[in-house]
Amino acid sequence: MPAWRSFAMTCGRKYAITLPSNVTGNLDFTMANEPPLEHFIRAAAHDLKGPLNRINGFAELVVRKNGDQLDAQSLEYLGIISRSVDRMSLFIDDLSHYVRTLTDDTPFESVDLNSLADAAQKSLGTMISERSAKIEVEPLPTIVGSPELLTTFFAEIFENAVVFNDATPPEVRVTATEEGNNHSVTISDNGHGIEEALLQRVTEPLLRIDKREGHSGLGLALASQIAERHKGTLRIASTPGRGTEVTFDLPK
Known part of the structure; x- marks a missing residue:
């Protein structure tokens, strides 16, 4: 029986490769067998959300079947479980969206930024209505870019401007x-602003300046990646107590 050699290589995940002993020389291992990053994240998100959904489902089932037998503290504990699951699910969704942006290679086309800003507002309709927020959009140019990514850009900035805003x-x-x-497209708000010491870090992924629930800290990081994808830059200016301006500079 011939002798065999086994090699274990790590390429994102481990692959066990068994070769005959008479194979010599350099072997060219490529990433061909490694799923693209987006595919990996989607698969991981699916595997993570399955258990989360079951946790949430059983917590809700306990409340429905035995809620009248539980004291207030036990019900609060179950509420914490449910809210924690929702927060984790949101984070997984946002992370998947962030990775899709990093790997997006959709061809650009001519897009009217007015229609994309309008689409972003409609996607946030419930939130805008609940806060009675006012979004005023002056005439915007037509540029070459990704309709999906640019709509996401507006939606992320609008959401931050409304949610992290205590003005009425x-x-x-x-x-x-x-x-x-x-x-240059500038989005300004009348929110509570950002401290100067944090301005240089606000586009870092997962940085949460405001600890309110329901947000992953990926919004401005995602907006920055979208600007970069369009060979543009993102500038952020803010005065605590007076609001924030986010400016997207992009080539014609």
Whole structure:
């Protein structure tokens, strides 16, 4: 019986490769067998959300079947379980969205930013209505880009501007200017602003300046990646107590 050699290689995950002993020389192992990052994240998200859904389902079942036999503290514990599951599910969804943005290679096309800003508002309709928020959009240019990513860009900035805003009502204004070969789109709000010491870090993934539940800390990181995908830059200016301005500079 011939002798065999076994090699274990790590390429994102481990693969066991068994080769005859007479094979010599350098072998070119590529990433061909490794699923793309987006596929991996989607599969991982599916596997993570399955147990989370079961945890939440059983917690709700306990309340429905035995709620009248539980004291207030026990019901509160079950509520904490349910809210924690919701928070984790949101994080998984946001992380999947973030990775899709990093790996997106959809061809660009001519897009009207006015229609994309409107679509973003409609996607946040319930939240905007609940807060009686006012979003004013001045005429915006037509550019070359990804409709999906740019709609996501507006939605992320609008959501931050409304949610992290204690003003009554929250107000958001979108303006555009041209300078040389660049367009600049600025979204300003009347929120509580960001401390200067944190301004340089606000686009870091998972940085949560405000600890309110329901948000993963990926919003501005995602917006920054979308700007970069369009060969643009994101500038953020803020004054505590007076609001924040997010400016997207992009080539014509």
